[in-house]
Amino acid sequence: MRLNLQKADSTAVCAAELIKTIQSGSFLIEGPDKNTIVKKVLEMAKGLFCSGVKENTGYCRVCNDCQMLAKGSHPDLYRLAVAGGSTVIKIEDIRLLKERVSVKPFQAQKKIFIIQDAERLNVAAANALLKTLEEPPAGVVLILITPSISQLLPTVVSRCGRIRFFQDASGSDADFEKRDQLIAGFFDKNDQEAQKKLYEDIGLIERNQAGDLLRELVCVFRDMLMIKLGVEAVNFMSGQSGQTLRCWSESFSAADIQMLIDDALGTKDYINGNANIKLAIDLLIKTINKSRSDLSLLLR
Numbered sequence: 001m002r003l004n005l006q007k008a009d010s011t012a013v014c015a016a017e018l019i020k021t022i023q024s025g026s027f028l029i030e031g032p033d034k035n036t037i038v039k040k041v042l043e044m045a046k047g048l049f050c051s052g053v054k055e056n057t058g059y060c061r062v063c064n065d066c067q068m069l070a071k072g073s074h075p076d077l078y079r080l081a082v083a084g085g086s087t088v089i090k091i092e093d094i095r096l097l098k099e100r101v102s103v104k105p106f107q108a109q110k111k112i113f114i115i116q117d118a119e120r121l122n123v124a125a126a127n128a129l130l131k132t133l134e135e136p137p138a139g140v141v142l143i144l145i146t147p148s149i150s151q152l153l154p155t156v157v158s159r160c161g162r163i164r165f166f167q168d169a170s171g172s173d174a175d176f177e178k179r180d181q182l183i184a185g186f187f188d189k190n191d192q193e194a195q196k197k198l199y200e201d202i203g204l205i206e207r208n209q210a211g212d213l214l215r216e217l218v219c220v221f222r223d224m225l226m227i228k229l230g231v232e233a234v235n236f237m238s239g240q241s242g243q244t245l246r247c248w249s250e251s252f253s254a255a256d257i258q259m260l261i262d263d264a265l266g267t268k269d270y271i272n273g274n275a276n277i278k279l280a281i282d283l284l285i286k287t288i289n290k291s292r293s294d295l296s297l298l299l300r
């Protein structure tokens with residue numbers, strides 16, 4: 001029985017839970033399907049702003065906040081996109097945004113600013129935004145959306161937490177079972193059978209299967225990070241149970257998990273770029289094993 005992995009709202013709810021735990025911050029969401037990302041971010045905003053009785057989606061749809069968000073008129077959510085025949089976001093647009101950033105939230109705890117065509121920021125606009133990205137005032141969350149970070153200035157990218165948005169996975173139950181078995185091999189260090197099987201199997205998987213595997217691995221790390229941050233997630237992003245995730249997360253620090261997310265994303269890029277699958281994943285397994293703290297051994 002799978003958890004709500006494919007449920008459309010789980011990503012948005014998890015992101016909302018994560019953003020709830022921070023006072024302020026800047027995030028960069030990268031993914032090929034911008035419309036879907038914007039939709040998810042708006043759902044996340046509902047989860048964050050909803051003042052009604054929440055359904056399992058994380059929001060109620062009927063309270064004042066939900067209705068204003070649905071109409072696009074919530075005073076604490078500001079969207080910036082290219083408009084009016086322009087092909088770039090100009091410095092005047094950013095000046096206006098910064099004025100709004102400096103005002104306290106009207107009715108929510110936080111203000112959310114979505115720059116949904118971040119790749120269209122011209123150089124002057126991007127430079128004008130840097131300080132705000134680096135140190136947003138308390139209660140301000142900036143979310144930049146782009147199909148590819150390669151289209152942004154490195155100075156912008158380096159100031160944001162990066163979130164990679166994936167399409168929902170597809171596949172048969174057998175595919176999921178196989179993938180879960182492989183995932184267990186990454187974490188069950190006492191289960192030599194699983195580790196041995198993992199080394200054998202990664203020599204056999206296809207490139208797209210390797211991509212799916214790493215995608216799930218990133219979701220597992222994200223869930224583990226949520227647990228480390230003390231977020232009681234309603235829906236985990238990965239297909240693993242809360243108990244399993246808690247158990248796996250015990251061997252790692254939050255900082256290590258953050259690093260491993262980057263490593264897993266890097267491995268995914270290498271494999272997309274035609275690297276040898278077995279070598280790339282072998283290296284990742286070694287990195288994961290190295291990051292494991294020996295605290296669990298000391299406690300025995």
Ligand SMILES: [Zn+2]
Pocket residue numbers: 049050051052053059060061062063064065066067
């Ligand atoms: Zn509501």
